[in-house]
Amino acid sequence: MEQFEKDNHKRILAVQHAFGPPGSPLQSPGRILYGEGYLMKQGRKKWEQKVFFLFNDILVYGSILVKGSWYKKQKIVPLEDVKVEDMEDSEKYQHQWLICTPRKSFFVSAFSLDEKKNWMGHINSCKQELLQAGNRQPGSIYAPSWIPDNAAQKCMRCFAIFTATNRRHHCRKCGFVVCNQCSKQKGVINNIHPKKQKRICKKCHQKSRDEVTSDKRGVRVGRNSYEDEEGEESSDDEEMQGDIPSSWLDTQMGTWLLGDV
Structure with missing residues (x-):
């Protein structure tokens, strides 16, 4: 031994x-x-x-x-x-x-x-x-897997075609590939980073607002025991x-x- x-x-x-x-x-x-x-x-x-x-x-x-x-x-x-x-x-x-x-x-x-x-x-x-x-x-809380850039030719929210000017972005909450117009909102995702706002799509932003309205306690905080990986x-x-x-x-x-x- x-x-x-x-x-x-x-x-x-x-x-x-x-x-x-x-x-x-x-x-x-x-x-x-x-x-x-x-x-x-x-x-x-x-x-x-x-x-x-x-x-x-x-x-x-x-x-x-x-x-x-x-x-x-x-x-x-x-x-x-x-x-x-x-x-x-x-x-x-x-x-x-x-x-x-x-x-x-x-x-x-x-x-x-x-x-x-x-x-x-x-x-x-x-x-x-x-x-x-x-x-x-x-x-018990896991981040979504990101959809690869090359798997989406259109925004997965508004279906606008991606171009050199209409660039791809990722919603940090659902992992969807979205355009800038559909991901202008930011929000705190507790299991990813409880003290920093991340880019989220408009649907996840609205869902978060609905959750806060229905539950005054907000989203449960997850553990943050290892370093963040931005992108x-x-x-x-x-x-x-x-x-x-x-x-x-x-x-x-x-x-x-x-x-x-």
Whole structure:
């Protein structure tokens, strides 16, 4: 067990150093790094390859600068706030599923069906063990997944055609692609950012007003335990899915394998 703890400490420290000074510290008592790998993540404009790390209490992901050694734009999500949903394959991407969190929900794609099953299974297993320990409560509020820009040629509210001047915007509350005229309103979305107003479409704005009128207490406040992600980050890395499988901690002895759940 002592050797396992040393190996685990070394692995976590390597991940922490890979994100450099801008990243948050990852060392924490009792934290175990269970797996890591590269997945395609759907952004606002395109799919991009990202690196993901699964710990026994958090999910960490970021953009790739140098594969295997240098990453940026670290995102940390408490595991109790993560929900995974199976999705059907698309024409371009296979082995997809949806990762839902209170502040951002997005589609990811693995390079094989086994890879997808392992990621979903390990996330669910780690989350279940975390909740059974009794010191965490599962999340209940999740952000909508954004509709990709290229999936909407018209505003999804007024149906005006998008042009070079009539640009696309996203409603932070429903994830729809809307025009500027239909998204001039702003509102506080508690599970995304309780202290900052975000762009929302006219329908969500009216719905929020109706909710406040019917319930003087307003919308319930969600947890805000990880950093906000305003929009989708840009990246020069357009590399498609590779043939490197994710690695998993198979036993407490510290063996890393592509294991089945």
